[in-house]
Structures are given as structure tokens and as C-alpha cells.
Amino acid sequence: MLRAVDEDAGATAEPAMEPAMATLDDARQEKARRFARQRQALMLVNLGISAVVIAVLLFSGLSFWLRDALQFAAGWQPIPGWEPLRIALYFIVLGAVVAIIDAPLTWYSGYVLPHRYGLSTQRVGAWLLDGAKSLAISLPIEILAVLFVYLLLAVSPNAWWLWTGLAMLLFTVVLANLAPILLLPLFYKLTPLPDGDVKQRALALAAQAHTRVRGIYSMNMSAKTTAANAAVMGLGNTRRIVIGDTLLNHYTPDEIEVVVAHELGHQVHRDIPKLIIVQSVTMLGGLYLVNLALHAVVGAFPAYQGLSDPATMPLVAAVLGIFGLVVLPLTNGFSRVVERQADGYALESTGKVAAFISAMTRLANQNLAELSPSPLVEFFLYNHPSIGNRLAFARTYAEKRGKAR
Numbered sequence: 359m360l361r362a363v364d365e366d367a368g369a370t371a372e373p374a375m376e377p378a379m380a381t382l383d384d385a386r387q388e389k390a391r392r393f394a395r396q397r398q399a400l401m402l403v404n405l406g407i408s409a410v411v412i413a414v415l416l417f418s419g420l421s422f423w424l425r426d427a428l429q430f431a432a433g434w435q436p437i438p439g440w441e442p443l444r445i446a447l448y449f450i451v452l453g454a455v456v457a458i459i460d461a462p463l464t465w466y467s468g469y470v471l472p473h474r475y476g477l478s479t480q481r482v483g484a485w486l487l488d489g490a491k492s493l494a495i496s497l498p499i500e501i502l503a504v505l506f507v508y509l510l511l512a513v514s515p516n517a518w519w520l521w522t523g524l525a526m527l528l529f530t531v532v533l534a535n536l537a538p539i540l541l542l543p544l545f546y547k548l549t550p551l552p553d554g555d556v557k558q559r560a561l562a563l564a565a566q567a568h569t570r571v572r573g574i575y576s577m578n579m580s581a582k583t584t585a586a587n588a589a590v591m592g593l594g595n596t597r598r599i600v601i602g603d604t605l606l607n608h609y610t611p612d613e614i615e616v617v618v619a620h621e622l623g624h625q626v627h628r629d630i631p632k633l634i635i636v637q638s639v640t641m642l643g644g645l646y647l648v649n650l651a652l653h654a655v656v657g658a659f660p661a662y663q664g665l666s667d668p669a670t671m672p673l674v675a676a677v678l679g680i681f682g683l684v685v686l687p688l689t690n691g692f693s694r695v696v697e698r699q700a701d702g703y704a705l706e707s708t709g710k711v712a713a714f715i716s717a718m719t720r721l722a723n724q725n726l727a728e729l730s731p732s733p734l735v736e737f738f739l740y741n742h743p744s745i746g747n748r749l750a751f752a753r754t755y756a757e758k759r760g761k762a763r
């Protein structure tokens with residue numbers, strides 16, 4: 359089992375790491391494997407449902423039927439070829455149908471499973487409230503985005519994808535900047551790290567990194583989960599490191615220090631801007647493929663009334679969905695490289711290999727993270743190296759450093 363470590367147990371005063379070193383819990387690893395298998399099965403079911411829904415919409419004529427049923431909303435065309443009311447209604451009706459079809463799976467994978475494995479601490483009311491909040495934020499943004507794209511399709515049928523890509527880049531940058539101060543506080547309470555040992559260590563690491571940290575925050579993850587995590591967030595003036603209280607409360611100061619060093623590594627390497635660029639370029643590729651598909655299909659099937667016909671939405675979803683699956687291993691692979699570099703930075707800047715290994719082991723136990731998933735699963739789905747690989751990396755690092763001396 360996880361050995362609880364008291365914050366004030368004085369681990370800093372003890373010279374040796376041994377008493378606090380976490381050891382891998384075999385029973386929890388067995389549980390982690392079961393949990394992973396179930397989540398992967400659910401993911402495949404979800405993917406299958408999405409594929410069937412889109413195929414039905416594309417090939418049954420249902421998409422045209424819905425468009426025609428919304429004819430009453432087609433009158434208002436502020437710009438010729440752009441029917442904002444019909445487009446919005448089409449999107450909302452379709453979105454609602456998909457949400458209803460997905461509801462049992464959403465409930466099972468989002469609420470039932472994490473509770474069964476003891477990972478969620480949320481009651482059903484709080485869980486539903488979080489879902490309602492997410493919907494209230496994302497739905498208006500999604501509707502505006504769809505209206506904007508269909509406006510571009512109407513006025514700029516050949517360059518719409520380029521404008522859409524640029525607009526998305528701009529939106530991503532603004533969102534990355536605002537998310538930690540505007541969105542995150544809607545779901546979590548963030549408090550600046552209190553003065554003390556951990557903060558002193560973090561400040562020393564930041565000084566060593568020559569990076570201007572705009573703040574290190576503790577986040578009350580324990581209100582929702584038993585899992586531990588930390589992250590860098592924000593862009594420009596909102597750049598910050600956020601550490602879950604689930605981590606702060608159960609890890610030794612040395613372990614917290616290597617985690618903070620890892621997150622600082624992301625800041626030093628400018629990983630958030632890098633990820634935004636990779637995402638945007640990838641998205642542009644996807645949008646270009648949608649453009650090709652739209653022109654080909656709309657040209658070949660007269661039932662489509664043009665590129666800006668709302669009935670093209672399932673086609674857009676199909677192309678983006680398939681494209682997303684194909685590039686998923688690439689973007690995940692890029693993320694794994696970036697995470698490995700941050701691990702390297704953490705080891706290099708602290709020199710605390712034992713604490714790193716202990717922290718990773720503790721994470722595997724606590725978060726039910728599979729130590730060694732199948733390489734195929736890791737290749738497709740993991741945006742961090744598996745913990746087994748991170749441990750191996752740390753051991754190799756220690757060996758190399760030993761030889762260098």
C-alpha cells in the first residue's frame with residue numbers, strides 16, 4: 359500500500375532517502391492493468407458508436423432530412439449563402455442526439471468506473487455540476503465557432519481552411535493565456551504555495567533555471583480525486599506551475615522537488631508554445647483535408663446545396679475524426695519526447711535520482727498507472743512515457759552519471 363508520509367515528518371532532516379522510498383504495490387499494479395483494459399475497451403466502444411452515428415448520417419439521407427426540416431430557419435441570410443439560424447439549430451439538434459446516445463457511456467466511464475477503482479471522491483451532484491459547467495462554457499464557444507466556419511465557407515470557399523486555422527491558433531493562444539485565471543478557478547480552488555520548505559526549494563530551482571515563474575499554486579484536486587498530478591499552465595503573464603494537494607500532502611519534500619523541477623523543465627524548454635505550434639500545424643493539415651473532401655463530395659452529390667450547407671457537418675466530422683486518429687500517435691509521440699526532456703531536466707537540475715524514482719513509483723501506486731503497458735498502447739495513447747520507461751530512463755541516467763565520474 360501507499361505509505362503515507364507526513365508533511366512534518368521531517369524527511370528533509372533525515373539524510374537518507376530509504377525510509378521514505380516508495381515501493382511498487384503489486385496488488386495495485388494488477389488493479390491498474392484491469393482498469394486500463396476496461397478504459398481501452400470503453401474507448402473502442404465509444405469510437406465504434408461515433409463511427410456508426412456518422413455513417414448513418416452520411417449514408418442514410420438523415421442529414422439532408424434534418425436540414426430540410428429546419429427550412430423554416432433558412433430565411434435569415436445576413437450574407438448570401440450563410441444561414442446562421444439553420445446552421446446553429448442543425449448543430450444543436452445533432453449535438454443533443456449524439457449526447458443522448460453517448461450518455462450511458464459518459465456516465466459509466468466518467469462516474470461509475472473511477473468510483474469503482476476508488477479514484478474519484480466526487481458525489482454525483484458535484485460530478486453533474488462539473489459537467490453542466492463544462493457544457494455552459496463550451497457550447498456557446500462551439501456554436502460561435504461553427505457559425506464562423508460556415509460563414510467562411512460561404513464567403514471564401516477556397517481559403518476558408520487557412521482562415522479557420524489562423525483563427526484557431528489565435529483562439530488557442532488567448533485560451534492558453536486565460537485558462538488558468540478564468541476557467542480553472544471554476545472547477546478548482548487555487549492557492550499560492552504557502553511559505554515553507556517546499557516553496558523555498560521551488561524558488562531556488564526557479565532561480566537556477568533563470569526562468570521567471572509567475573507563481574506556484576496548490577490546487578485542491580482532493581475534492582474530486584485521489585490521484586496526484588502537477589502541471590505548467592498559462593502563457594505569457596499567466597505562466598504558472600500548479601501542483602495538486604494530493605501530491606503536496608503525500609510526497610516527501612525531495613519527491614515534490616523533482617516534480618517541481620520537471621514542471622520547470624517545461625517552462626525552460628518553452629513546451630506550451632511548442633505544443634500550440636504543433637497542434638496548430640496539425641489542425642491546418644486536417645482542415646485542408648476537409649477542404650478537399652468538401653469540394654469533391656459537394657461537387658459529386660447535388661443533394662448538397664453548397665459548401666456552406668449545414669448538411670455537410672457529418673462529412674466534416676468524419677474527415678476530422680479519421681484525421682485525428684491517424685495523427686494521434688504523432689502528437690502523442692511529440693508529447694512523450696517533450697516529457698522525457700522535462701524528466702531529464704528534473705534529474706539534471708536536482709541530481710535526486712532516488713527521489714525521482716520514488717515519486718514515479720508513488721504515482722504508479724496512487725494513480726493506478728500501468729507500469730508497463732503494451733508498446734502498441736503506449737505508442738498510440740500515451741502522452742507521457744509509461745512510468746516503467748520513466749524509471750528506466752532515470753536508472754540509465756544514474757548509471758551514465760556514475761560512469762562519468
Ligand SMILES: [Zn+2]
Binds near residue numbers: 621
Ligand atoms: Zn510534464
